[in-house]
Amino acid sequence: MRLIVEVNGMHYLRGENMGDVRKNNRTRFLEIMFKYGPVSRSEISEISGLTPPTVTALANELLSEGLVEEFGIDTGNRALGRKRIQLSLVKNSRLVIGVEIGVKQILAGLVNLSGEMLIKRSVMITFKEPDTVIRQTIDLIRDIVKECQDKKVIGIGIGATGLVDSDAGVVRNSPNLEWRNIQLRELLEREIAIPVVVDNNVRLMALGENTFLNHWSEVSGLILIHAGYGIGCGIILNGQLYCGNSFSAGEFGHTVIMPNGILCSCGKHGCLETLASGRAMTSAYRQKKSLEDLEYSKIMEKLLKNAENGEQGAVDILSEAGTYMGYGINNLISLFAPDSIILHGSLFHSEIYTTPVMKLIQENHYGNSERITIKQSQVDDELVILGAGALALQRFLICKIVTG
Ligand SMILES: [Zn+2]
Structure with missing residues (x-):
């Protein structure tokens, strides 16, 4: 928890009072419940470093609020402790x-x-x-x-x-x-x-992805890359969402891959989004096949279907775009050396698009790609x-x- 306060434009570390300590302890307790639950009181004490009386008091507080529940058997043997009683979150309580x-x-x-x-x-x-x-x-x-x-x-x-x-x-x-x-x-x-x-x-x-599919993981680095109409990425560093200065981190689609390339909506030339996004590919296919009257989703459907059926022009558009995406992801790997890369979005469902992506990543030995887990997200539009x-x-x- 941030304990920085601003006074007259200066930032100070705020001294903790009893209320802060209580709140911090409760935060720590709840985090452990989400990450490791069901857990016993003694395990919570061990993981958190909180004293057993503090853990007992917090457990009573959360039990009375209906947020956690007990289950398991009380051994009745004080010498063994009540270790077999576990605490678990009541999943529909909030x-x-x-x-x-x-x-x-x-x-x-x-x-x-x-x-x-x-x-x-x-x-x-x-x-x-x-x-x-x-x-x-x-x-x-x-x-x-x-x-x-x-x-x-x-x-x-x-x-x-x-x-x-x-x-x-x-x-x-x-x-x-x-x-x-x-x-x-x-x-x-x-x-x-x-x-x-x-x-x-x-x-x-x-x-x-990190919270519910990766079980509240504290990975040192997870990067989710979304590729659909546009391109973006979300970065988790040391278990926390990284937003960057002015909340502007993650504009992966606007990293320049081809300095003299096509003008992008952001004003730069040759951004990844002008080369590897759904918008870029449908624009190229629209021109190639004179599909001016069709909207984005219809052209994308045609492009994917015709590529699957072996139409060379469609295959070339998808695999070239996938190649640029591969270069882009390799840049991210070199910068962040993440533990995990998650591919999300409709474009990654196309094998023709994804094959060059995976090939380029595997060839990136400098980025230690063999140590990186790369997988497609199991959740589509609900993520x-x-x-x-x-x-x-x-x-x-x-x-x-x-x-x-
Ligand atoms: Zn751009």
């Missing part, structure tokens, strides 16, 4: 709502403490104006809250595309939604009496919801600041 505000639709889900999705709802975005989209988001959240009746929704996490300032709760710039400086958290909290946290959608995919739910749990239940 719930969070995860939301993804995408370009075409809003997806929302009710998520429990185990990362299970209990309710899922979606609505198409017809007008991108912030007022309309925020109104649709509020309605969707209200529908879910109404459906879960007496269950306790403790927080809402929102993932949006673009540059999102999570501390301020503001979408600074979302070119795809055409939003600038939208006070998303404030606008939602004004209408819904549940606390809200917002972040970038791809960052939340990485958080969702942002899970990540948004994970962020809400960490912020409003565990009370831990997870970004860095």
